[in-house]
Amino acid sequence: MADNKFAAYICSGCGIGDKLNVGALEKIATKEGKMAVVKSHPFLCSTEGVDLIKNDIANDGVTHVCIAACSRRAKAEAFTFPETAVSRANLREGVLWVVAEGADHDEVRQEMAEDYVRMGCAEVKKMMSPAGNPDKAQSKRIMVVGGGMSGMTAALAAADAGYEVVLVEKTGKLGGFANNMLKRVPFNAPHAEAQPTGVEELAAKVTGNAKIKLHLNSTLTETAGAPGRFVAKIAQESGAVAEETVGAIVQATGFTTYPLDKLPELGGGQANVVDQAGLEAMAKAANGGAIKRADGKEVKSVVFVQCAGQRGSGGNGDGSHLEYCSGHCCATSIKQATYFKDANPDVDTVVMYQDLRVPGMGEDFYRSAQKKGVIFTKAKVNKVAGGDACKVEFKDLILDEDTATDADLVVLATGQVPVSGVNLDEWTTTVTAAESGDEAAKEKKSALQKISVLNLNYRQGPDMPQFKYGFADSHFICFPYETRRTGIYAAGPTRRPMDMFQAQEDATGAAMKAIQAVENATRGRAAHPRAWDLSFPKARLEGCTQCKRCTVECPFGAIDEDEKRFPVFNEQRCRRCGTCMGACPVRVISFENYSCDTVGSQIKAVNIPDEFEEKPRILILACENDAYPALDMAGLQRLTYSAYVRAIPVRCLGSVNTIWITDALNSGYDGVMMMGCKKGDDYQCHFVKGSEMAYYRMSKIGDTLKQLGLEPERVQTQEVAITDNAKVAKLIDDYVAQLNEMGPSPMKGFG
Amino acid sequence: MSNANQQAVAKYKNNFLKEVEANVEEGHWVKMCMQCGVCAGSCPLGPHWEHSPQKIFMMIRAGKREEVLGSDSMWMCTSCYNCIVRCPRKLPITHIMHGLANYSHRLGLAPKGQPTREIAKLFWDNLVKTGRVNELKFSLAMYFKDGFGQGVKNAMAMQGIGLGLMKAGRLNPMEIFGGHVCKDKSGVQKMIAKAREIEDRRKSLA
Incomplete structure (x- = not known):
């Protein structure tokens, strides 16, 4: 450490020099901060000011710089000096602008500024310029799990951006749910007619893309590693296991439909009562012609029941079934009603809704269906009886009366259930019970392993943490694709209920995040939200008491344990939040530029x-x-x-x-x-x-x-x-x- | 049941919406209502009639033929156009209401004794006789529509205004004897009869 040379630069611009005694601050930096070089400048972020600092670094051997000027959030680019540790004393936003005006406050204002200079000097002494993770990951390949519309879109987006892609699909055919659909809700202007799904064209593009390696009839039996160095074992139908090294993963495992037999009150399971997926199959079979029931009779009247088993309103009124709105079903029912109207305008099509919600450009589609004569009735459906003439009992919410109607066919708009693998809370309790010798728990554990999507070998469990209702964790507004497993991004209905258009948008977003992740990992940097950060946690293991708090509390599952229960950091998985550092009772975890010491010394530096x-x-x-x-x-x-x-x-x-x-x-x-x-x-x-x-x-x-x-x-x-x-x-x-x-x-x- | 009504029932059976679309002015707009209720909330006469436009449109879709055509709602419309201005789906609601009123009147299903309908009838009969509106006869017909005793009471209550109008030269008492007529009275009457014939033919009500 003999080579370290500390310097403080105090800016007197932006009015700092008018309100504060810069001379006194210089003295503090020299005497109390023990800075070897102390300079002030009237405009430190100007080229001239920055050159002054650069010159001292290049020619005067300065290695550590404390800049007393504006907030660390301002002028960050100007005050970035490679391989130099930099601390910032916030005199402008932190003192000048927030301390009340007037001579009465001169004394406290100056004291505050002096303390910030002391803190900046104390901090920089404990800092080191982060060198980046020496264990730089190598793989920039991206694995996409799931070959439906979302998965294929993600794979193509990544491949088009120049990245090699490994696409793993459970079934023998690309396309997923879209394969069973006749048409999709319009996504182009004028948003008036249902459009072809385009699934076959997309599948052909994926198959023909030289950058995409396909694994059909395949599932993941193990995923190990971290961003930039995931190793996935892919079991094929034949029993053979392929191994792929990838840098990031996009999980686009989609959804399943809510089981119809859970909705007996709405006729689930009875003749001539189908869900939207069932109707889609009937429409596909009719292929533009008259849609026929299972018994061969042409459908002349159809009732669509919206929100069936959704929004806690499945007819039980007790919050059973799905509690959420699946978002796509209104537009889907509108689309399916137009299947009937387009084939034969005389078919009676009634959509019974409580709140019709058509996000995006769906209002245009809604209007278009109304023009075709689809009737929309605001009603709460209480009971559906299947059979030759299905009786739908409902309450008309506009006319406020209980009434009923007959239909040849009833379509229940049931919701999306995410395919997101194992619930980690359930996993943890099962594993704990299994470890204590509970046989039932052992069986349950292997059953859980079978439904797992990723089969991660992380200590926290085989899949990514789930959020509400079993959807993969993500922040709806701020960071939708991020999960709590770094380098693994969720896209499509596994993340939240959505339609095909949103899923494709989502898939593109997740592919972009995956690209960022591999680029950062191969540069030894952190991923979101400290994407530029070169520091990474280091543990002084000789002081470690093996208390496991860091491994348990890490929100991202970045820390494993070795056989002696010492923490093993997977730096590429780390987001640099420092939760492990906060957790450590013996304070052995630190970052080069952020540690118990860098903050502790600031606290102690205050007068x-x-x-x-x-x-x-x-x-x-x-x-x-x-x-x-x-x-x-x-x-x-x-x-x-x-x-x-x-x-x-x-x-x-x-x-x-x-x-x-x-x-x-x-x-x-x-x-x-x-x-x-x-x-x-x-x-x-x-x-x-x-x-x-x-x-x-x-x-x-x-x-x-x-x-x-x-x-x-x-x-x-x-x-x-x-x-x-x-x-x-x-x-x-x-x-x-x-x-x-x-x-x-x-x-x-x-x- | 009037002849026209019987025919309409036979023709459209249970599909009242189709009947409205075919016969009611701007009736093809009814299916475009999205049941937001802005019309109901905007109508200044809202509390005073049986069904809001929103409900009327829903009833049409639900096939409630007798209730819709017998409703007093469309007769209460004052044509303020608030609903048209505010309708997010751009439905010409005022016009639809008048269309419905006209249709129910023709079918003989409109509510009996509904004041707006009575006034409209008196006004029309008054007008087609001479080609001019005879204000004195029109007012008197209004006063006496509910019988002689009520008519005298109405006239007494309004006498101040009547005298004032007379003094100002706005009301000629001699109009009670025949009154003024337009130049070609029979020509006007023929014209109206022809128009009626054309309209009836168009609406297949002849």
């Missing part, structure tokens, strides 16, 4: 005034994804908040190690506030479980605080979204007021 000065100090640990940007935005909008707080960005609240809290309280901080993303089912945490983990850990800290003689309220955890700029300012001020009432921390002066 804590004694209790008689009546200047409390509050530590804010803010999630860099949402909360810290919100703080910056508060500054951008010139919302003021207390100058007694000192904010440190963290990668995720999950990375917060309790040592930071105890360190802060021991050194005399009056309170610690953590700001992270929303947790729970509608989470906004970029690492899915990080903020939840932080809440859980902090819920346990109260007793420790009481033992120290501190009020539990001195540590707070708050949910902050990226748009909450006004809220953060208020949260801070309210908290400062609350702490003022509580009085100064009794720990002051002992730290």
Whole structure:
């Protein structure tokens, strides 16, 4: 470490020089920060300013740079110096813009800036420039699991972008569900007529593409490895097992239909009551001609029952059946009604709906069907009796009356059930029971293994974690294709219910994510959301107590255990959130540029005034994804908040190690506030479980605080979204007021 | 049951929607309603009639022939055009309502004694006689439509306005004797009769 040379650069632009005493800040950096080089510049992010730093790095041997200027989120490109560790002291958004105007506040403003300079200098001393994962993965091939519309689209998208693709399909034919369909809902203007599915053309394209290697009649018996180096064992019908090395996986395993026999009240299982898939087969058999029933009779009247066994409204009214809307069924029924109308306009077609929902351009299709004479009746269907003249009993919701009608055929619009493999919660309990010798559990375990799609050999179980209703986990808005298994992306109805158009869009998106994943993995970098990050977790195993917390708490299943129960990091699977670092009770896990030390030294660098000065100090640990940007935005909008707080960005609240809290309280901080993303089912945490983990850990800290003689309220955890700029300012001020009432921390002066 | 009504019933049997599409002005729009209820919510007379346009359209699709044609709803329409302006599906609702009123009147199914219908009838009869509207006779016919006693009461209640109109020269009491007529009275009457004939033929009601 003898070669390290530390330098601090203080910018006096953007008004920093007018409000703050830059000379004093320079002195702090030199004397307290112990920086070898300290310079200030009136416009540090200008070419001239950046050249000043570059020159010092090139000619003066500077290896570590602390830049005291704007937020680390601003001017990131200008202040990136390869192979140089850089810390940022946030004087602009963090001090200048948020401390109230006026000479009254000059003193606290200057103190705040000085602390941030101290923190920046302390942090950079503990940092190293990340070198990237030396174990660079090699494979840029992409495996697509499932050969339906989604899978084929994903495979073609990746192949067209120049990547080799391995496509694994369970059956002997490409096309999946679309093979059984006559036509699809229109996806081109004018959105008036059902269009050909195009499944055969797509299958021919896939088969003829030299970059796509096909495995038909094949399933995955094992998937091992990590992004850039997955090894998949593909069992073929013959019993032979092929092995493929791939860089990323797109799971497009689609859906199955909700079983009709679960809907006896709607005539499920009875003659002349079919589901949409059943009707599709009848229409395909008729091929544009008159649609005939199983008994050969031509259908003259048909009733479509929407939301059958869906939206908790399967007729039982007790929330049984599927709780969700499958999204495509309204448009599908409209399409199927036009099959009848196109063949014979005199066929009575009635669609009974409670809420007709046609996303996308479906309204045009709806209108087109109305023009053809399809009748739409807002009704709740109570009972369907099959037979020669199926009796449909329903309540007309517009005319508010119970009535009934007869039809030759009844079509139930049942929902999509995802094919997403094994439920990991079920898996974990089964495995635990099986390990304790339970025979039934052992049988169940092998049954579960049979339904598994990926058969991952991860310690967390054979498939990706499921979200609500068995769909593959994904964040609907922020990162739809990401799952909690890095490098494995879900696409199509396995991710959420959807129609063919959406599934194809989805598949393209997932293919693009897979490409990003292999590119990042082969460059030794992290995948989403820290896609540029070269750092990776390192564990000092000699200090490890084999407590397994890191392996259990890692949201991405990145950490395995060796036979001695030491953690084994699969760096390519790691998203760099630091949840393992926050979990580790003996603090042996760290990143080159982010560790217990880099944050701990910042906490300790703050100058804590004694209790008689009546200047409390509050530590804010803010999630860099949402909360810290919100703080910056508060500054951008010139919302003021207390100058007694000192904010440190963290990668995720999950990375917060309790040592930071105890360190802060021991050194005399009056309170610690953590700001992270929303947790729970509608989470906004970029690492899915990080903020939840932080809440859980902090819920346990109260007793420790009481033992120290501190009020539990001195540590707070708050949910902050990226748009909450006004809220953060208020949260801070309210908290400062609350702490003022509580009085100064009794720990002051002992730290 | 009128002859025209019997014919219509026989022709369309249970398919009332088809009957409406064929015979009612703008009737082919009925199937395009998406049951959003904006018309019902927009109608200023909403609380005062039996069925909103939304319900009328649903009833047509449900085949409720007698109820629709016997409804007072279309007679209560004041042609404010709020529904037409607001309908997201661009249905000409006001026109459909008038079309339905006309159709039910022709079939003899319109509600008896419905005031709007009565006024319309009086107005029409008054007009076709001379080719001009005789306001005095029209008003008096209105007052006395529910009998002589009620007519006297109505006339007494309105006498102030009547006198005022007379003083201002807006109402000529001599109109009670014949009144003024248009130049070619019989020509107008022939014209109207011909128009009626053409329309009946078009609507197959002759």
